[in-house]
Every structure is written in C-alpha cells, then in structure tokens.
Amino acid sequence: xxxxxxxEDQVNVAEGNPLTVKCTYSVxxxxxLFWYVQYPNRGLQFLLKYITGDNLVKGSYGFEAEFNKSQxxxxxxxxxxxxxxxxxxxxxxxxxxxxxxKYIFGTGTRLKVLA
Amino acid sequence: xxxxxxxxxWVICKSGTSVKIECRSLDFQATTMxxxxxxxxxxxxxxxxxxxxxxxxxxxxxxxxxFLINHASLTLSTLTVTSAHPEDSSFxxxxxxxxxxxxxxxxxxxxxxxxxxxxx
Numbered sequence: 001x002x003x004x005x006x007x008e009d010q011v012n013v014a015e016g017n018p019l020t021v022k023c024t025y026s027v028x029x030x031x032x033l034f035w036y037v038q039y040p041n042r043g044l045q046f047l048l049k050y051i052t053g054d055n056l057v058k059g060s061y062g063f064e065a066e067f068n069k070s071q072x073x074x075x076x077x078x079x080x081x082x083x084x085x086x087x088x089x090x091x092x093x094x095x096x097x098x099x100x101x102k103y104i105f106g107t108g109t110r111l112k113v114l115a
Numbered sequence: 116x117x118x119x120x121x122x123x124x125w126v127i128c129k130s131g132t133s134v135k136i137e138c139r140s141l142d143f144q145a146t147t148m149x150x151x152x153x154x155x156x157x158x159x160x161x162x163x164x165x166x167x168x169x170x171x172x173x174x175x176x177x178x179x180x181x182f183l184i185n186h187a188s189l190t191l192s193t194l195t196v197t198s199a200h201p202e203d204s205s206f207x208x209x210x211x212x213x214x215x216x217x218x219x220x221x222x223x224x225x226x227x228x229x230x231x232x233x234x235x
Contacts, residue, residue, distance in 0.1 A: 032222050043121070043208050043226035044159075051222060090158065094222065103149070103210075103224055107158040 002027040002095045006106035013081045014114050021076040021109045023091030032094040033074040034103070035065055037087045044090060050074060061085070081113045117143050117213035121227030128199055129235055136194045136230045138209030144189035145211035149224070150182075153206040165192040199234040206231050 003026045013019045025031055032051050036044035048059025055067040065076045074091060091106040118141040128134050138148055146167045151159040163184050164172040171184035181203075183195040192211075196203050210224040 034223070036226075041206075041229065041231065043119075043228045044210075046223050046225070049223060102161065102164070104161070105159045
C-alpha cells in the first residue's frame, strides 16, 4: 500500500533563511511525487512534481524538491523564505503502476515564516 | 491552465437535509474526478473516485448511500451529502486530471477551491 509521511506538523523559519519541509513515501512501484500548497479556506495549488528524470525538481515560487530513492524522501526546499510562503504544505504520492490513479496525501506541514 | 470550479464555497444547512456540491472542469474534460474530505488541521482523506458515465468507486469506510456521487458529463461531478448531520460538517474538495496536456500534465491534480459544509 502507498503512504506518505510528513514528520513535522509545523516548521518555523525566519524570513530570508532557507527552508526545508520533509516528506517520505512508500509505494510498491515507481513513485510519482507531488507537493501542493494550501492557503486558508482554499483548495490545493500545485507546486512541483517528480515523475522521472533529474532528482532535483524546480517548481513554482522558487521552490524545489529533491527525490532520493535510497531514502525514499522528497523534501521540499527553498533557498530564501518569504513571509508570503506561510501556508500548509502537502506532499502526495501516486503509485506509478499502470492503472493506479489514487493519490495519497501526507498529513500536511504548516510553514510559518517569521518577519 | 486547467481550472476546476467548485460550488458552493460555503453552505450551512439544518440537520436532516441534503446538500449538493458541484465540481466542474472549466476548460478541459475530466473522465475522472476525485472527492476529498479535510478535517480541521488534518490531511485530505480520499472519499471516492468519480467516473464519468459509471458508478463511483468509494474508499473503505465511506458510506455510498450517505455521500452520493454523480458524474453525468465530462465536465461535472456532484457530491450530495444526504440527511446531513453535524458530524458531516467538514471541508470537501474535488480534483480532476487534465489529460489534454499529454502524460506530463496528466499526472497533476487540479483542485477546486473547496466547499465548507456546516450542519446545524
């Protein structure tokens, strides 16, 4: 069965500092990995994805994530945090096995960027 | 890019009544849509997969008679919460995949803005 773990409920970082939001996953086939961001009372917005290719994926708003197969991780990173990055971040995985279209989401990590 | 519209954004209803939430893909056709439920400060729980022209596939533990899903066209799926009770109060979010952009875009879910249901 596929699963996603986000070990931190909340991450606090000072504006201008680098940020990391952690995610580990478990799937039986090849993982399709995603990061989404959610602002209050809104749906989720797509940030970036890893399907295949380069392990370092660049996405929207300066975010990037690194796929690490040996550690089964897909941590979200940004070199310099902005106050406007404060939101709820979800990691998601889809099993790349053909015919499996179920997306499983982690429990979410609340990022708080302090001015 | 792909846009999913969800309506209504907010709904308050009395216990025992039914509420319908609509999910529309505005600029693409979606043969499959997904319905999620999100509890406060918790993750999204997949409720069901809505398939155009056929029955929805419900996740384990989700009452299909309670949460009726209809996907009558390629751009519209509806979720009806029947005989709603206060414990059904939640944030419901739909999503869909836009297959027109090829395999690269096809794996990205586009989400509606969500519908907050409050049952009194």
